[in-house]
């Protein structure tokens with residue numbers, strides 16, 4: 001029911017960026033991805049999409065996938081099913097103004113869900129995308145060096161890797177993402193958005 005990674009038969013890595021778009025780091029992220037011909041999935045917060053329509057448009061124009069991360073970065077353990085679903089649906093409506101897709105991709109903020117909400121999301125045709133590799137770019141206690149070490153060690157064929165294009169993660173992202181892209185490009189990997 002939840003997707004944690006993809007098939008390991010090809011050298012493909014699925015990059016994901018959560019919590020944007022933001023004016024601080026999203027455009028920089030697009031630039032560096034472009035340099036490596038890398039495509040990614042951006043799990044956007046609905047209210048940020050509303051605040052930064054131009055940046056959202058830039059993500060789409062650059063060929064990336066935009067996906068759903070709730071309107072207010074809602075915590076599924078703290079909100080009732082109706083409020084939560086409304087937050088997801090409102091975000092989806094906004095996203096579809098920028099990009100039409102046959103599939104609806106959703107990632108729960110904080111990775112938190114409940115059985116009831118998973119059921120509701122499935123009923124509404126959402127594919128729930130989790131991850132198998134965390135960059136820990138938003139963790140203050142994790143240095144950029146440590147973050148990169150973990151990324152290089154854990155990422156493998158078909159991995160879904162989490163970064164953040166948020167203010168909080170920006171300092172680490174700027175150090176780590178170029179190194180990560182360089183390393184795996186040289187190993188012949190391709191970076192793709194989730195279909």
Ligand SMILES: [Zn+2]
Pocket residue numbers: 018019069073108109110
């Ligand atoms: Zn998030």
